[in-house]
Amino acid sequence: MPDMDIEAFRDAAHRTVDWMAAYLTSLAEYPVLPRVSPGDLRLALPDRPPAVHEEFEAVLADVERLLLPATTHWQAPGFMAYFASTASAPGILGEMLAATFNANAMLWRTSPAATELEQVATDWLRQLLGLPGGLFGIINDTASSNTLCALAAAREAQTDLRIRDAGMTGRELPRLRYYTSSEAHSSVEKAGIVLGFGREGCRRVGVDDAFRMDVAALRASIGEDVAAGHRPVAVVATVGTTSTTSVDPVAAIAAICAEYGLWLHVDAAYAGSAAVAPELRWVLDGAELADSIVVNPHKWLFTPLDCSVLWTRRPDVLRDAFSIVPEYLTSAQDAAPAAPNFMDYGVSLGRRFRALKLWMVMRHFGATGLAAAVREHCTFAATLAARVRESEDFELMAPAPLSVVCLRAHPARRAGEPDLDALNARVLDRVNARGRYFLSHTRLHGRYVIRVAFGNLRTTGAHADGVWDELRGALSAEVG
Amino acid sequence: MPDMDIEAFRDAAHRTVDWMAAYLTSLAEYPVLPRVSPGDLRLALPDRPPAVHEEFEAVLADVERLLLPATTHWQAPGFMAYFASTASAPGILGEMLAATFNANAMLWRTSPAATELEQVATDWLRQLLGLPGGLFGIINDTASSNTLCALAAAREAQTDLRIRDAGMTGRELPRLRYYTSSEAHSSVEKAGIVLGFGREGCRRVGVDDAFRMDVAALRASIGEDVAAGHRPVAVVATVGTTSTTSVDPVAAIAAICAEYGLWLHVDAAYAGSAAVAPELRWVLDGAELADSIVVNPHKWLFTPLDCSVLWTRRPDVLRDAFSIVPEYLTSAQDAAPAAPNFMDYGVSLGRRFRALKLWMVMRHFGATGLAAAVREHCTFAATLAARVRESEDFELMAPAPLSVVCLRAHPARRAGEPDLDALNARVLDRVNARGRYFLSHTRLHGRYVIRVAFGNLRTTGAHADGVWDELRGALSAEVG
Numbered sequence: 001m002p003d004m005d006i007e008a009f010r011d012a013a014h015r016t017v018d019w020m021a022a023y024l025t026s027l028a029e030y031p032v033l034p035r036v037s038p039g040d041l042r043l044a045l046p047d048r049p050p051a052v053h054e055e056f057e058a059v060l061a062d063v064e065r066l067l068l069p070a071t072t073h074w075q076a077p078g079f080m081a082y083f084a085s086t087a088s089a090p091g092i093l094g095e096m097l098a099a100t101f102n103a104n105a106m107l108w109r110t111s112p113a114a115t116e117l118e119q120v121a122t123d124w125l126r127q128l129l130g131l132p133g134g135l136f137g138i139i140n141d142t143a144s145s146n147t148l149c150a151l152a153a154a155r156e157a158q159t160d161l162r163i164r165d166a167g168m169t170g171r172e173l174p175r176l177r178y179y180t181s182s183e184a185h186s187s188v189e190k191a192g193i194v195l196g197f198g199r200e201g202c203r204r205v206g207v208d209d210a211f212r213m214d215v216a217a218l219r220a221s222i223g224e225d226v227a228a229g230h231r232p233v234a235v236v237a238t239v240g241t242t243s244t245t246s247v248d249p250v251a252a253i254a255a256i257c258a259e260y261g262l263w264l265h266v267d268a269a270y271a272g273s274a275a276v277a278p279e280l281r282w283v284l285d286g287a288e289l290a291d292s293i294v295v296n297p298h299k300w301l302f303t304p305l306d307c308s309v310l311w312t313r314r315p316d317v318l319r320d321a322f323s324i325v326p327e328y329l330t331s332a333q334d335a336a337p338a339a340p341n342f343m344d345y346g347v348s349l350g351r352r353f354r355a356l357k358l359w360m361v362m363r364h365f366g367a368t369g370l371a372a373a374v375r376e377h378c379t380f381a382a383t384l385a386a387r388v389r390e391s392e393d394f395e396l397m398a399p400a401p402l403s404v405v406c407l408r409a410h411p412a413r414r415a416g417e418p419d420l421d422a423l424n425a426r427v428l429d430r431v432n433a434r435g436r437y438f439l440s441h442t443r444l445h446g447r448y449v450i451r452v453a454f455g456n457l458r459t460t461g462a463h464a465d466g467v468w469d470e471l472r473g474a475l476s477a478e479v480g
Numbered sequence: 481m482p483d484m485d486i487e488a489f490r491d492a493a494h495r496t497v498d499w500m501a502a503y504l505t506s507l508a509e510y511p512v513l514p515r516v517s518p519g520d521l522r523l524a525l526p527d528r529p530p531a532v533h534e535e536f537e538a539v540l541a542d543v544e545r546l547l548l549p550a551t552t553h554w555q556a557p558g559f560m561a562y563f564a565s566t567a568s569a570p571g572i573l574g575e576m577l578a579a580t581f582n583a584n585a586m587l588w589r590t591s592p593a594a595t596e597l598e599q600v601a602t603d604w605l606r607q608l609l610g611l612p613g614g615l616f617g618i619i620n621d622t623a624s625s626n627t628l629c630a631l632a633a634a635r636e637a638q639t640d641l642r643i644r645d646a647g648m649t650g651r652e653l654p655r656l657r658y659y660t661s662s663e664a665h666s667s668v669e670k671a672g673i674v675l676g677f678g679r680e681g682c683r684r685v686g687v688d689d690a691f692r693m694d695v696a697a698l699r700a701s702i703g704e705d706v707a708a709g710h711r712p713v714a715v716v717a718t719v720g721t722t723s724t725t726s727v728d729p730v731a732a733i734a735a736i737c738a739e740y741g742l743w744l745h746v747d748a749a750y751a752g753s754a755a756v757a758p759e760l761r762w763v764l765d766g767a768e769l770a771d772s773i774v775v776n777p778h779k780w781l782f783t784p785l786d787c788s789v790l791w792t793r794r795p796d797v798l799r800d801a802f803s804i805v806p807e808y809l810t811s812a813q814d815a816a817p818a819a820p821n822f823m824d825y826g827v828s829l830g831r832r833f834r835a836l837k838l839w840m841v842m843r844h845f846g847a848t849g850l851a852a853a854v855r856e857h858c859t860f861a862a863t864l865a866a867r868v869r870e871s872e873d874f875e876l877m878a879p880a881p882l883s884v885v886c887l888r889a890h891p892a893r894r895a896g897e898p899d900l901d902a903l904n905a906r907v908l909d910r911v912n913a914r915g916r917y918f919l920s921h922t923r924l925h926g927r928y929v930i931r932v933a934f935g936n937l938r939t940t941g942a943h944a945d946g947v948w949d950e951l952r953g954a955l956s957a958e959v960g
Contacts, residue, residue: 324669362530
């Protein structure tokens, strides 16, 4: 069977659009977490590939009949787990067009449109967030990848060690160290493992009562390592930690980085987006001093997965960390400053046209629309946090500066930490099993904590109110 | 401005589908390489982001008016540069649905459908390629990433070195080495830089007359390194090199790997797909002995970017190289063997629902349809290679075992290598400037060589014939 002809494609695509619209209309009807067990879908599908063509009708019917019941509905209004990732309408439209062009933005000449729109979109976003000019922007898949890129650049910046050429083994090198808080994302540690720092190369610095990096402890750790002959290379500050959305004191950290000559990477994957609202721009205070910053439009800027923006003040170092240009990838524009080859600034040679959806999202919402959405999510969180504070049966477990609330049930008539952990796990399971909401958890000071993460564009005020009723109902059902 | 309501989205999406169909219909009308200079598009776009909502009509009009003229048309029938990446109809439809679900397949529970379809799709593809059972499959963005994953696993397999925990610096470690041919892709070297092997950690082994790894040279290199006290950890064999699509003798390499206890990674990013045609299954001879194999459906299996499959016989080692599970990512199914959390097997936490498009492509084409397409591309190449062989003005510069032909103009009345390099560069530029075709180049034994890479599903027999006329015409114009 050859490919569909264009008319068959057009018909199938129109039917797909109707299916997509119907799905988005009916989102609230499904349990957010599907009621399936591991292996259910796999067993329902043939274990051998088809020998011959199957009709699109049959495939779409299987999407409906088999995939839908096994889907965790990230777009459902009650999805409040982890951090949201909303596929807004302009974002989906952008993906449709990008899939059709299917351009590989590895070199300027393999897609001038994708390359230059990537420059434009990352610069527009920089302005929306109030970041300074002169930053080089690039879009990669995830913050995990971008933090790896940043730490690779930090390593490359130790030019005397010649790591790019000579590697890290078989010769004497000082122990490399970087620093991040105990609340930093797991990807910060993972990047260090990949890059050969090892888990022990990542020093976890303690936090204050509001889960922000303790700057005195940071300074002490660096001092110890320097005294021991180790080589500190970077600090990763977090703007919006995963558990509690705490914001590290970036300006103070930047001062220490300047003093010791360390690369400062700011992981603002979630909370950097908040800066689209002028009154929340404080979250990026100090980020203007960073060597690199990552913000994920696929988290809180309504752009479909995957879309993570990395900015750096030192693109030459980033390029030195990654660039290898074999003959078959040379082109006439390689020396043109206006024609970057983005493959030179990261791991992946193949690069999707991710800028298109981000550009279309910014044009649809405009600065004011994005700010209004982020602001509403913060209001949802503030309202819920106030209710928790006033409640006798729940307690707030961390400040809620942005759109996430950390809470736990702590009914007046019960006490004792082990019981509370188990009780809260049951409350969470009960909420998730009912199907209207999906919440996730974390631990703070060893205690089991329920996270309610607003940030999903499809969550309305009614859904935001409803989660509080749901939590109270679940607690009542548990404690009678 | 809030998001579009569903009816507005439906209307915009139907309009987008019509635009997509019109674009795909008119592909042959555009110059494949756009006639723009660096910065043209950037200057044509506003340098500040919009403050308020813009209508979708205006955005789509800008796509047409500004982006289209700056687009390198990867879908055009005359795109024969690098390796093709075709967005087939079922592939585009799969992307539309994936963007709508917008599921993050980081954990089984965050998308059972995506996780289990990833298991099913990678297993179907394994069967289509004739690979043995018992392989663990995962989809990442690119072969660059997957080769990095494989070499990270190879490094992790050196358990006595404790690299994951203790890192690679500040202590005595043997020099780590891995081996790949001089014709291997640049991403193999890049992965080693990232992982701390350094460029010197990647030993480039020579090739035979047909650009295949010289196994005796491989053995000699390993022996030298062992004698010098270094630690060989892996060999990367290539099935389908970028310049000439040569296929390394994988079985012989596997025997050496077994002897020395080295991880064998097979980079079959391009040519592995050929094995869907039974008569081409030989390309993967020996790959059944590999520890890991990468094949890119986004290259020669008509799946839109990005989609690269990694299989491994040793998933536990791959997981050890990457897995970090913080409390906020734990879930009830973590111990279930049927519920892998794919985040544990690579760099990126966020993971798109890439399996859907691949599954839809396999269902549309079926095994026979995929084989027929690959077979036709090889026939195009064989026909062109025969014409070159018979020509007095062109010469074949490498065997053409698959869908790529390496050639150069060498008119009887001219001689002398420097002239020929310049002449061929001019011939290539002339072909590309005319707009019907886009070809790229490489160097073989120092000589400038034109590559004609079939593999684009939209290339018909007429286009395949036409490129030969185009090359001859360009040479005539150059030499009079």
